[in-house]
Amino acid sequence: MTQTPPDAPKGAKPSRAQRILAALIGGAGPDAIGQREKLPVKRVESLVRDALARRWVAPATAFAKLQIARLESLSLLTLNRGQQGELDALDRALKILDRLDRYHGFHRANPALEPYGDEERERLINKLNVIAARLEDDKPAT
Numbered sequence: 168m169t170q171t172p173p174d175a176p177k178g179a180k181p182s183r184a185q186r187i188l189a190a191l192i193g194g195a196g197p198d199a200i201g202q203r204e205k206l207p208v209k210r211v212e213s214l215v216r217d218a219l220a221r222r223w224v225a226p227a228t229a230f231a232k233l234q235i236a237r238l239e240s241l242s243l244l245t246l247n248r249g250q251q252g253e254l255d256a257l258d259r260a261l262k263i264l265d266r267l268d269r270y271h272g273f274h275r276a277n278p279a280l281e282p283y284g285d286e287e288r289e290r291l292i293n294k295l296n297v298i299a300a301r302l303e304d305d306k307p308a309t
Contacts, residue, residue: 184218187211231270238267 181189183204190200197211204211225233242263248256 184214187214188218191215235267235270238263238270242267 187200187204190203191197195203197208197215200206201208201211206214242260245256245260245263249260
């Protein structure tokens with residue numbers, strides 16, 4: 168069964184393009200959709216392309232912000248339910264918080280510190296000595 172858009176008037180039937188897109192999303196192939204809609208496969212493909220071209224797709228940053236807002240709202244609800252003793256809600260809240268961490272970039276492992284050995288220390292001391300020698304050369308004679 169296909170759904171009408173949420174902003175459609177009550178009792179409105181989905182358009183052919185909406186039915187086709189819903190069937191495709193539901194897993195039906197273009198051949199099966201064409202038979203059901205009494206259309207050639209090429210026309211089904213054309214209607215799908217047109218329907219997808221008309222859809223608005225949020226830029227990545229706007230989409231991430233929208234998802235973060237949704238997840239924050241859900242986390243508040245699930246944490247509240249968890250505080251009321253619903254253990255399943257706590258599990259769900261932890262999953263939501265994990266997803267929020269991912270959107271904020273905390274899922275990336277921190278790079279390991281590079282080892283600082285004797286060779287690196289020696290190079291640093293040599294650089295400091297070069298700088299100190301230049302400063303000594305630039306000192307006015309007293």
